Amino acid sequence: GNSVTQMEGPVTLSEEAFLTINCxxxxxxxxxxxxxxxxxxxxxxxLLKATKADDKGSNKGFEATYRKETTSFHLEKGSVQVSxxxxxxxxxxxLSSGGYNKLIFGxxxxxxxxx
Amino acid sequence: DTAVSQTPxxxxxxxxxDKSIKCEQNLGHDTMYWYKQDSKKFLKIMFSYNNKELIIxxxxxxxxxxxxxxKAHLNLHINSLELGxxxxxxxxxxxRLAxxxxxxxxxxxxxxxxx
Numbered sequence: 001g002n003s004v005t006q007m008e009g010p011v012t013l014s015e016e017a018f019l020t021i022n023c024x025x026x027x028x029x030x031x032x033x034x035x036x037x038x039x040x041x042x043x044x045x046x047l048l049k050a051t052k053a054d055d056k057g058s059n060k061g062f063e064a065t066y067r068k069e070t071t072s073f074h075l076e077k078g079s080v081q082v083s084x085x086x087x088x089x090x091x092x093x094x095l096s097s098g099g100y101n102k103l104i105f106g107x108x109x110x111x112x113x114x115x
Numbered sequence: 116d117t118a119v120s121q122t123p124x125x126x127x128x129x130x131x132x133d134k135s136i137k138c139e140q141n142l143g144h145d146t147m148y149w150y151k152q153d154s155k156k157f158l159k160i161m162f163s164y165n166n167k168e169l170i171i172x173x174x175x176x177x178x179x180x181x182x183x184x185x186k187a188h189l190n191l192h193i194n195s196l197e198l199g200x201x202x203x204x205x206x207x208x209x210x211r212l213a214x215x216x217x218x219x220x221x222x223x224x225x226x227x228x229x230x
Contacts, residue, residue, distance in 0.1 A: 032216050038156075041223075042223055042224075043119070043205055043207075043221030043222050043223050043224055044158075044205070044207075044219075044221040045221070046218045046219070049216065049218070051216050087156055089158065093216075096163075096170075096171045096173070098170055098171060098172075100163065100165075100170045100171055102160050102163065102171055102173075103160065103219065105157075105158040105159070107155070107156065107157050108156040108157070108158070110156075
């Protein structure tokens with residue numbers, strides 16, 4: 001079945017540093033790809049998504065490009081802020097046994113940004 | 116206005132007890148989900164309902180029984196609680212059928228601790 005592998009955290013950066021969180025996937029067909037973010041004590045929120053190869057999703061200075069040739073969807077931000085400290089989840093769509101789409105999440109990568 | 120709400124936020128109980136968690140969404144969405152997040156932050160889908168019909172049931176013990184009285188509510192009842200049930204349970208909703216490209220909106224989570 002479809003699966004997602006994320007780089008292990010925690011990732012610790014200083015404010016204004018460049019961020020990359022790696023995400024690779026294994027999938028049959030053409031899944032949609034997502035990044036969700038979970039701030040401390042909260043539920044997940046969609047950060048960005050891409051629905052087909054070469055699409056770039058972007059939001060709040062974060063971006064990720066759907067790369068079919070390398071089966072990757074790496075998350076990047078040019079200059080992180082303390083407020084970006086959170087857990088980031090890469091996810092993709094996958095068919096359930098009943099034929100409906102579901103989301104498969106990676107293990108999450110914790111980002112800690114220090115002033 | 117809270118889009119997806121869950122009650123209670125915290126639940127501490129003894130092994131063998133039966134407990135329920137409630138979820139409500141005011142977004143007018145057709146599809147709702149339950150996810151389990153373990154202590155390592157790994158997030159896995161448990162169930163999904165579309166217009167009160169169960170469409171995804173992901174190899175969850177039958178001690179877990181979801182119920183959807185209407186498409187705005189999805190409750191989770193757990194019988195004979197075990198230590199391994201301790202986790203954070205998230206409810207989510209999306210506009211249309213499970214997965215696809217639709218954004219899922221998550222509730223704040225219910226932290227269940229079984230002693």
